[in-house]
Amino acid sequence: MKRVLITSLSAILFIGSPTSETSTAHEDVNKLTLTAEEKKQEFNTKSQIELSINIDGRIGSREELIASIIHVESTGNSKAVGDTHLGVPSIGCMQIRPIMVKEVNRILKRQGKEKRYKLKDRFDRNCSIEMFNIWADAYHKDSSFEKMARNWNGGPAGYKRERTLKYWEKVSTYAIHNL
Numbered sequence: 001m002k003r004v005l006i007t008s009l010s011a012i013l014f015i016g017s018p019t020s021e022t023s024t025a026h027e028d029v030n031k032l033t034l035t036a037e038e039k040k041q042e043f044n045t046k047s048q049i050e051l052s053i054n055i056d057g058r059i060g061s062r063e064e065l066i067a068s069i070i071h072v073e074s075t076g077n078s079k080a081v082g083d084t085h086l087g088v089p090s091i092g093c094m095q096i097r098p099i100m101v102k103e104v105n106r107i108l109k110r111q112g113k114e115k116r117y118k119l120k121d122r123f124d125r126n127c128s129i130e131m132f133n134i135w136a137d138a139y140h141k142d143s144s145f146e147k148m149a150r151n152w153n154g155g156p157a158g159y160k161r162e163r164t165l166k167y168w169e170k171v172s173t174y175a176i177h178n179l
């Protein structure tokens with residue numbers, strides 16, 4: 001398997017962008033636009049991160065999968081709000097719904113850990129990635145990246161749904177062409 005190191009302008013995996021500290025997610029929704037300084041900082045951070053990727057077209061690590069999901073879900077915008085037509089929007093760079101926050105907290109409780117996430121944590125890139133990893137470790141330790149991505153998009157049986165195949169194609173195509 002051939003690998004190459006490149007600079008990615010779209011993958012911020014470990015460094016979060018600034019987010020506002022407000023008391024509710026609804027207040028955060030009203031502050032969705034990035035300031036010019038935040039955009040500049042995010043661009044500078046993105047341009048400095050290097051990722052190792054497969055040039056044969058396959059995602060080779062969970063970090064690559066996460067970067068691709070972030071791009072497909074929000075193009076990297078930690079303040080993104082989606083699916084507003086469903087009544088309860090998806091929030092943040094990974095478009096996390098309240099049910100996923102609840103599930104991640106349930107996993108943490110079952111593991112005997114004290115940490116808990118709040119709905120506003122979905123606006124924080126690092127917290128979103130942490131929640132994804134907690135979920136993936138609990139349910140997808142031995143799963144393929146395709147199954148992880150399709151379940152992220154379509155729920156527990158997402159990998160069986162035809163509509164999530166198109167989602168996987170977007171995620172894997174992004175990884176092939178952009179990471």
